[in-house]
Amino acid sequence: MYPVLYTDMSTDVVPATGAPSDPDAGSSPASPVSRRERVYLTIRDELMSGRVSPYERLTEERLAERHGVSRTPVREALARLLADGIVVKRESGLHLYVPSFGELTDLYELRITLELRGLTRALEDPTVHHDRTRLEGELDHWYGFRDDRPAPDAGFVTQDERFHFTLLDSSGNPALTQALAQTNRRIRSVRMYDYLTEDRMAATIDEHIGIAELVVRDRLPQALEALRAHVGASREVVMERAAAALEMTRMMAREEQR
Known part of the structure; x- marks a missing residue:
């Protein structure tokens, strides 16, 4: 699997990186997928599976509670999903993007x-x-x-x-x-x-x-x-x-x- 969704092909795409001291980062450098990467992939797959309505406001608090993690990896995941175009920002907050x-x-x-x-x-x-x-x-x-x-x-x-x-x-x-x-x-x-x-x-x-x-x-x-x-x-x-x-x-x- 190729979980990292970012390449250097576009200047508007920025990889998410974390300090080693971040408790939500992988505990081992040899770990193939860090905790924050797993959170990102889990939320991304949840959004793409159709289990989330585009009318649901995506909040850090609700997603962190749903997935049993702190708000930090959720915040980074939402930022990446926004850059991917899977999530869009509206007046009420972040929502699943559904194009016409x-x-x-x-x-x-x-x-x-x-x-x-x-x-x-x-x-x-x-x-x-x-x-x-x-x-x-x-x-x-x-x-x-x-x-x-x-x-x-x-x-x-x-x-x-x-x-x-x-x-x-x-x-x-x-x-x-x-x-x-x-x-x-x-x-x-x-x-x-x-x-x-x-x-x-x-x-x-x-x-x-x-x-x-x-x-x-x-x-x-x-x-x-x-x-x-x-x-x-x-x-x-x-x-x-x-x-x-x-x-x-x-x-x-x-x-x-x-």
């Missing part, structure tokens, strides 16, 4: 446009070349996942973001890359639903490897079609699961109003 389908559709259109542009600009301009060294390094990273496939985990979204960020950034236009990072931040919470099953994990790994290999071999037209199909398939899965999650929250809201 219109917003998701628009943002996915933007994401696809940005990602494909990294390849089309190289097809249109012979002076544009992808950074093969970076792509080969990313390929090695994904070969590792193919050889030792991780278990389904919502946090794998950051590995996916890293791939697409590197692929676009290697084409040499940092403005496109920055726009993609901002777009990813806005849809990250929903895209997490794409990594909850074995088949989607396997498909993501295999398709990433296939796309990167095509780019490294200068087979850009084929890479363009593979990338379009890959992002499109991800969009269909995410929209389907987001619809189910949205319907669940609506049912919970109706129950609460009775």
